[in-house]
Amino acid sequence: xxxxxxxxxxxxxxxxxxxxxxxxxxxxxxxxxxxxxxxxxxxxxxxxxxxxxxxxxxxxxxxxxxxxxxxxxxxxxxxxxxxxxxxxxxxxxxxxxxxxxxxxxxxxxxxxxxxxxxxxxxxxxxxxxxxxxxxxxxxxxxxxxxxxxxxxxxxxxxxxxxxxxxxxxxxxxxxxxxxxxxxxxxxxxxxxxxxxxxxxxxxxxxxxxxxxxxxxxxxxxxxxxxxxxxxxxxxxxxxxxxxxxxxxxxxxxxxxxxxxxxxxxxxxxxxxxxxxxxxxxxxxxxxxxxxxxxxxxxxxxxxxxxxxxxxxxxxxxxxxxxxxxxxxxxxxxxxxxxxxxxxxxxxxxxxxxxxxxxxxxxxxxxxxxxxxxxxxxxxxxxxxxxxxxxxxxxxxxxxxxxxxxxxxxxxxxxxxxxxxxxxxxxxxxxxxxxxxxxxxxxxxxxxxxxx
Numbered sequence: 095x096x097x098x099x100x101x102x103x104x105x106x107x108x109x110x111x112x113x114x115x116x117x118x119x120x121x122x123x124x125x126x127x128x129x130x131x132x133x134x135x136x137x138x139x140x141x142x143x144x145x146x147x148x149x150x151x152x153x154x155x156x157x158x159x160x161x162x163x164x165x166x167x168x169x170x171x172x173x174x175x176x177x178x179x180x181x182x183x184x185x186x187x188x189x190x191x192x193x194x195x196x197x198x199x200x201x202x203x204x205x206x207x208x209x210x211x212x213x214x215x216x217x218x219x220x221x222x223x224x225x226x227x228x229x230x231x232x233x234x235x236x237x238x239x240x241x242x243x244x245x246x247x248x249x250x251x252x253x254x255x256x257x258x259x260x261x262x263x264x265x266x267x268x269x270x271x272x273x274x275x276x277x278x279x280x281x282x283x284x285x286x287x288x289x290x291x292x293x294x295x296x297x298x299x300x301x302x303x304x305x306x307x308x309x310x311x312x313x314x315x316x317x318x319x320x321x322x323x324x325x326x327x328x329x330x331x332x333x334x335x336x337x338x339x340x341x342x343x344x345x346x347x348x349x350x351x352x353x354x355x356x357x358x359x360x361x362x363x364x365x366x367x368x369x370x371x372x373x374x375x376x377x378x379x380x381x382x383x384x385x386x387x388x389x390x391x392x393x394x395x396x397x398x399x400x401x402x403x404x405x406x407x408x409x410x411x412x413x414x415x416x417x418x419x420x421x422x423x424x425x426x427x428x429x430x431x432x433x434x435x436x437x438x439x440x441x442x443x444x445x446x447x448x449x450x451x452x453x454x455x456x457x458x459x460x461x462x463x464x465x466x467x468x469x470x471x472x473x474x475x476x477x478x479x480x481x482x483x484x485x486x487x488x489x490x491x492x493x494x495x496x497x498x499x500x501x502x503x504x505x506x507x508x509x510x511x512x513x514x515x516x517x518x519x520x521x522x523x524x525x526x527x528x529x530x531x532x533x534x535x536x537x538x539x540x541x542x543x544x545x
Contacts, residue, residue: 100124100127100128103124103125103128104128106128107125107128134152134158134161134162135161135162135163135164136162136163136164136165136166136285136519137149137152137153137162137164137165137166137252138165138166138168138285138286138289139165139166139167139168139245139248139249139252140168140289140290140293141168141169141170141171141236141241141245141310142232142293142294143235144293145289145293146244146245146248149248149251149252150248150251153251153252153254153255153256154251154255159255159256160256160257160258161258162252162256162258162259163258163259163260163261163516163517164259164261164262164263164330164517164519165249165252165253165256165259165261165262165263166263166265166285166286167245167249167262167263167264167265167317168265168266168286168289168290169264169265169266169309169310169312170266170307170308170309170310171233171236171237171307171308171309171310172229172232172233172236172294172306172307172308173233173306173307173308174233174237174308175226175229175230175233176230178223178226181226181229182222182226184306185225185226185229185297185298185306186222186225186226225296225297225298228296228297229297232294232297242310242312246316246317246320249317249320250320250323252320253320253321253323253324253326254320254324259326260326260327260328260329260330260355260517261328261329261330261331261516261517261518262317262318262321262328262330262331262332263331263332263334263519263522264314264317264332264333264334265286265332265334266307266309266334285519285521286521294306314333314347314368315347315348318347318350318352321352322350322351322352325351326352327351327352327353327354327355327356328352328353328355328356329355329356329357329358329516329517330356330357330358330359330360330517330518331353331356331358331359331360331361331372332358332359332360332361332522333360333361333362334360334361334362334385334522347367347368347371347372350375351375353372353375353376354375354376354377354378355378356372356375356376356378356379357378357379357380357381357515357517358379358380358381358515358517358518359372359373359376359379359381359382359383360382360383360384360522360526361383361384361385362384362385362386369384369398369401370400370401370404370405373401373405373407374404374405376407377407377408377409378409379407379409379410380409380410380411380412381410381411381412381413381437382407382410382412382413382414383412383413383414383416383439383525383526383527384398384414384415384416384417384526385414385416385417385441385525385526386416386417398415398417398423399420399423402420402423402424402426402427403423403426403427405427405430406430406431407431407434408434409434410431410434410435411434411435411436411437412435412436412437412438412469412527413428413431413435413437413438413439414437414438414439414441414471414526414527415439415440415441416439416440416441416473416526417441421455421456422455424440424456425455425456425459425460428460428464429459429460429463432463432464432465432466433466434466435464435466435467436466436467436468436469437467437468437469437470437512437527438464438467438469438470438471439469439470439471439472439473439526439527439528440471440472440473441473441474454498457498457499460499461498461499461500461501462501462503464499464503465504467500467503467507468507468508469507469508469512470496470499470500470507471496471527471528472495472496473528512527
């Protein structure tokens with residue numbers, strides 16, 4: 095392989111994931127040069143001084159900066175625990191575990207005389223106190239305005255120095271939910287979780303989880319403005335956070351051209367003004383994904399209804415709506431996109447005050463009207479659990495199945511894993527298009543990858 099021309103070596107590297115490239119580039123200097131073009135397409139910015147420095151080092155590097163395509167911004171900060179005992183309940187190193195009938199490690203130590211149990215407890219508490227003090231230093235630093243300013247400066251520097259940076263993810267990492275087993279098993283790792291565990295390893299006894307963090311309230315335009323300052327056009331935008339502040343123009347965005355080439359939009363719990371103003375400025379939008387993590391979030395429902403009623407994209411190919419909305423609005427929106435729509439996902443709580451009549455009407459209106467549809471996913475579209483007198487147990491009743499819509503469909507749906515386009519990442523796409531998860535599981539079983 096060493097005799098291959100540089101172009102083929104780069105082609106090989108283009109098919110490898112970043113974690114594989116890191117080891118592959120060590121095989122020779124030639125492959126190190128070839129891999130450098132693909133090694134860091136996605137970088138992470140956390141509210142941590144070491145992360146600030148890491149981003150600066152990458153974007154100021156003459157080669158690495160040229161390959162960055164995606165910036166993930168973690169808009170969270172450590173929760174504040176002024177009292178040690180409150181912090182210790184969740185984060186202090188536990189006492190030696192119990193070992194069944196033999197008693198605790200400390201009890202056995204007292205019996206055998208192998209360890210001074212009291213000294214061990216004192217050392218453990220001293221270590222916990224050191225971690226708590228480090229935790230306090232970090233939390234106090236994160237709430238300062240100067241820290242927020244440094245974070246925004248890093249965002250601006252990234253867009254100034256990285257000419258291919260056109261994909262932005264603003265994230266407060268949600269809990270791993272049911273159905274995300276691939277994430278839990280690290281077959282598809284969450285890059286943000288890995289980064290958090292790396293930067294906060296000195297103050298956590300176990301990997302950082304959501305309970306460790308709180309939200310940063312921010313002005314969304316403060317994050318998007320650096321894109322506008324360099325006249326960059328985003329190709330994908332994901333916002334998984336609803337705790338932003340209204341900007342100088344309230345809940346709408348100022349006039350901007352940064353969405354003129356936007357192809358992919360993902361979000362959860364958007365404010366009404368932000369969501370509609372972005373879509374209105376995105377004539378090339380190809381895929382839309384919306385999730386409401388807070389069920390019965392009615393402000394989100396009205397925002398989505400407003401969006402569905404006013405939006406008609408000429409190029410929308412994929413749509414995922416996993417949030418509450420109006421059934422008639424969903425039907426009208428989908429039918430307006432029937433000329434291009436290839437993938438449709440409807441998730442739990444997709445309707446306000448759902449009824450079987452609503453779902454029947456939706457199915458009747460969509461049946462046979464989506465000629466280009468290749469993927470259809472209906473997730474947990476059921477009534478609230480009701481008592482079943484025949485079994486004595488609660489029993490969900492489906493409002494709608496795929497057969498109700500596909501009854502007159504002319505061709506079979508696709509079941510193979512979806513091909514991810516540039517700027518889209520598995521650990522985020524799985525949330526919006528879960529059918530990708532099932533197809534990937536099937537493929538892994540066929541390939542014999544069941545570990």
